[in-house]
Amino acid sequence: MKKIEKRMNLIKVNGFTKDEEKQYDCPVCKDLEYIIQGNVARDCKCKEAKxxxxxxxxxxxxxxxxxxxxxxxxxxxxxxxxxxxxxxxxxxxxxxxxxxxxxxxxxxxxxxxxxxxxxxxxxxxxxxxxxxxxxxxxxxxxxxxxxxxxxxxxxxxxxxxxxxxxxxxxxxxxxxxxxxxxxxxxxxxxxxxxxxxxxxxxxxxxxxxxxxxxxxxxxxxxxxxxxxxxxxxxxxxxxxxxxxxx
Ligand SMILES: Nc1ncnc2c1ncn2[C@@H]1O[C@H](COP(=O)(O)OP(=O)(O)OP(=O)(O)O)[C@@H](O)[C@H]1O
Ligand SMILES: [Mg+2]
Ligand SMILES: [Zn+2]
Missing domain, CATH: 3.40.50.300 (P-loop containing nucleotide triphosphate hydrolases)
Known part of the structure; x- marks a missing residue:
């Protein structure tokens, strides 16, 4: 049990796990190519390159x-x-x-x-x-x-x-x-x-x-x-x- 908890702590970063993080080319926008800031959606930095x-x-x-x-x-x-x-x-x-x-x-x-x-x-x-x-x-x-x-x-x-x-x-x-x-x-x-x-x-x-x-x-x-x-x-x-x- 303790072992599992420890692992969970290790991999929980910024609300998502490292395993999930790895699946995105761009962890910042999770490949959406935009970021929501307040009420507006802005292009993510990765968009132009993509x-x-x-x-x-x-x-x-x-x-x-x-x-x-x-x-x-x-x-x-x-x-x-x-x-x-x-x-x-x-x-x-x-x-x-x-x-x-x-x-x-x-x-x-x-x-x-x-x-x-x-x-x-x-x-x-x-x-x-x-x-x-x-x-x-x-x-x-x-x-x-x-x-x-x-x-x-x-x-x-x-x-x-x-x-x-x-x-x-x-x-x-x-x-x-x-x-x-x-x-x-x-x-x-x-x-x-x-x-x-x-x-x-x-x-x-x-x-x-x-x-x-x-x-x-x-x-x-x-x-x-x-x-x-x-x-x-x-x-x-x-x-x-x-x-x-x-
Ligand atoms: N001024 C230059 N500086 C550097 N490399 C050049 C230059 N002119 C031509 N080359 C190189 O020489 C080769 C022939 O050029 P290119 O294929 O563009 O000629 P082309 O006019 O299209 O010929 P073709 O009529 O046979 O299609 C290419 O590898 C190209 O990169
Ligand atoms: Mg040619
Ligand atoms: Zn991005």
Whole structure:
């Protein structure tokens, strides 16, 4: 009997037992993410971090990609266009909220293979997520194949494509990689046009130039160009391939 009482005393802390305490990620709010103070509920300190984690988990950005930051995008002794691209990425992150009142609220990195297009796109995504802005990563080729495979299953297809239409920010990596069919264009038109009409931002990386994007499909290309107006970088020349840099 005494033994049990002693144990009870040991584990009773702040009205709940240590065993119970262990079950919560945040013992302060017991994972409610808010605390009642008087008559008002206030957000617990853990809420922001948990929001961030939720956004990160849903983003589709892999652990390796999470390491692509603006801070580790090197511009030392790099050509002017690389410096300009980084500056554009930094400005975009800084002004993201203001830009959302405008039609031109997107950004594109185009051209030369290995020039850092994906790195900069993901780095922007990572910075936005830190501000609790949800970003969805769409690896173009994989996503388009998956959508096409399910095109006959109307309900599933609509659910899948809705993710890309409705994401707060959509990061399209390697747009038009691989052969382009009429179906690919139809799918992309559905996504791009929906976001265009809604004023929902996109971050785009593609090895093609604006001219090529227009030549593949003018309806899609011209919408992208309009959404990204003032924020399109075209990398040109093999010298910009970071993979080949010494
Ligand atoms: N300025 C830079 N500083 C540091 N790392 C860089 C820089 N530019 C590119 N890299 C790195 O070089 C590799 C290639 O860059 P990235 O994948 O972003 O190129 P890309 O333009 O998207 O190429 P691709 O057209 O093949 O998709 C990545 O590992 C990236 O992190
Ligand atoms: Mg890339
Ligand atoms: Zn908490």
């Amino acid at each position: 929001n961030y984690k939720r956004i990160l988990d849903k983003s589709g950005i892999t652990k390796a990609f999470m390491k692509k930051r603006l801070s580790n995008f090197n511009t030392n002794a790099k050509p002017k266009v690389i410096i300009k691209a980084k500056k554009m990425a930094e400005d975009y992150v800084e002004n993201y909220n203001n830009l959302q009142n405008e039609k031109h609220n997107s950004i594109a990195f185009l051209g030369q293979v290995g020039s850092g297009k994906t790195h900069l796109s993901i780095a922007i995504g990572n910075e936005l997520m830190k501000q609790n802005i949800a970003v969805l990563y769409m690896q173009y080729r994989e996503a388009i194949i998956a959508l096409k495979q399910n095109i006959m299953d109307e309900a599933y297809y609509q659910k899948e494509i809705a993710k890309y239409k409705n994401a707060k920010v959509l990061l399209i990596d390697d747009l038009y990689k691989g052969k382009i069919s009429a179906t690919d264009n139809n799918i992309m038109f559905e996504i791009i046009n929906y976001r265009y009409l809604k004023g929902a931002p996109i971050i785009i990386s593609s090895e093609y130039t604006t001219e090529q994007l227009l030549s593949f499909d003018e309806a899609i290309g011209s919408r992208i160009i309009e959404m990204c107006r003032g924020r399109i970088i075209e990398f040109d020349g093999i010298k910009l391939n970071h993979r080949l840099a010494l």
